[in-house]
Amino acid sequence: MTTIIKLLKNCFAKLNNLNRISTNRKYVPLYSILGATATSIIVYKIKRSRSVKLLKLTSREKRFIEFASIEFNGQIYMTPQDFLESIIEVEPKPRLKRKILDHKDLDKIKNTTPPLNKSSSSLFRNLENNGIMSYTEYLFLICILIKPQSAFKIAFNLFDTDGNQKVDKNEFLLIEKIFSNTWKKKRNIKDSKPNNKSSIMEQYVDDEQGLQRKHIVDTTILIHLFGPKGNVDLNFDTFNRFALNLQAELLEIEFVEFSKDLPTISELDFAKILLRYTYLDTDECNDYINRFKKRVRVNYRITFEEFKLFCQFLNNIDDFSNAIRIYTLADVPISIKKFRRAFKICTGKSINKNLAKIVFDIFDENEDGFLSNKEFIALMKNRLQRGFMSHKNNRGWNKFKKCFKQEFKTFILFH
Template identity: 50%
Template structure:
């Protein structure tokens, strides 16, 4: 029997060495060497004691997942060496759909799979508005890159240009891989907020492993790295190529969203446009129907919204903060927000004009009093929700949790 326990201990020690748990072995040996360890195994459950020692020497990590972390984990469909990743197709679904495609498990990737991804990734010179659709499942996107890509969809291009130029130390319009990773992290950190200490991680949340959130301690070159810096990650990224990438990504997502409603036609209906505006909001069913019914009852000229008008409007939304400031100046000057005033404010912020029909359609949606003027507070609040697609729409709208969420949202707005 004693020999059986010796063999058992040897197997346990071997397993710990494989897993790198040398600190636990050192603690046990310091207590009294192998003999003490044998007695411990004989008298009680060894693994319970190991867990107790771990808890005594290092308290368990306690974190709360942010909405973005939760969403990334839900949509990420592949796993490499314990790190979860999105595919390009996962990313598109995460910004366009409420829920991921049902799956039994994540696909486990090996070195061969990474080599195939590397070989399939086109260079930046071949970037297009179909890049993510053409790559499909053949690519990996890390959590940091996920946040960075969201920033591209929601922030004006000027901020990225400034950051790019800051790290272009020799002013040649190019940055290398390491400099880009710094720029990427700057925009990713905008999304990160301090987590509250509430509960231990569950098995489903094991990916929050260290101070970098979902990032493990090892790093792997991803699809974006190969696309920007070549197969060997040794070329520089040109600012003009990066601007084209941003423009193409924005257009690709908008094309998918537009095509969902256009059904192959050149335009979408004004009602469908309103549905797209309202789809990522806190509105309850009754409030949602109020806006749709208002449009259907009061819009006389229905000629549809073209993709060009659709794209111009969402480019304007990326400058919503500047637009809000301009609108406040109108209010302070005691000017009502008419369609003409709205157009002026948009032009001040973006240098572009929206079509008269699109602006009129919006005014009908947000003309609460029927006086031909914009209810700007409603408009700004709803457009902020719409701009942050995917993070404010799929929430519980009932009960105490919804009340707390609403209060928190208002407090953050006032801060």
């Protein structure tokens, strides 16, 4: 009973976290009531002369707004710590309001942001709340997290508009311009004629939610990649290292959470990690875990490098899906041998026999020695998104039920 009360309190605390979305009165948030708890829903009234338009936020816009804890000049931003929490946590920590930054705060951020040659897989953890990230950078970092390494070269070439194998600050900022134009097109906002003297940074969308407001701010990502003066060029090797470090940092956080500072995790921990961010409800998750417990025969410990390699494989899940489709068209079930072969094709590295056996023990429904590949691929694609996918009816009573189920699922996985 005490556990249930604690879970209920956690959900109410999270739902009570009302964040100020905009300082402009043209946008008025609507609210639904859950007992004594008011929760902001995803639709906003836009007052325009005599008409009222409803604006619906995307799942990523909502998530950024929920986790962003700082604001500067009317625009909301994330700290590095906010970003990590938005990837790992289901809901943001309760807070009364966002912190308002001034120019002194920005100067402090600029002076303490490390250069790219000192980049590491602990960059975001070291910076904690001493940093500032825009919404478009949030989208950019998400893309890095869920893409395979082969996609990094494609992304770099898109930035490299003049083809000199280097990316400068202005070329990098074009991605923000693209995101902004997409945002405007979706909301039917017409472009104003740009001033020839204006820079790229001065041509951002001026929306009223503080997501894409026009601004001139040297963010932590810009300073880290291009230096405090913005005169450092980025080559592919340094960009690739930055991207791999970001992926590794999230994996390290997740691994340590289960390993309790030990160098390895158990098979059961590994199973729990794989199922953690999936669409399975508590009962379904328990079914997988209980079935796995009955099948475990060897006490095998998974190292971080093995865990990291498997997660890199998940980033290549589309390639794996295509490879598996060849077998399924031929009506050939997927054995451990075929799975390991497809794994090597996708990653260029071999998966340990014991780890492959663990995967089959989790996802072999009938215990016939073959992978239930449709369920495996669907769940792993879902896990890869880590809450980035859109979910319907996630406000009001439905949000409370979802929150409680997730809190209970987390409690089960950790106890």
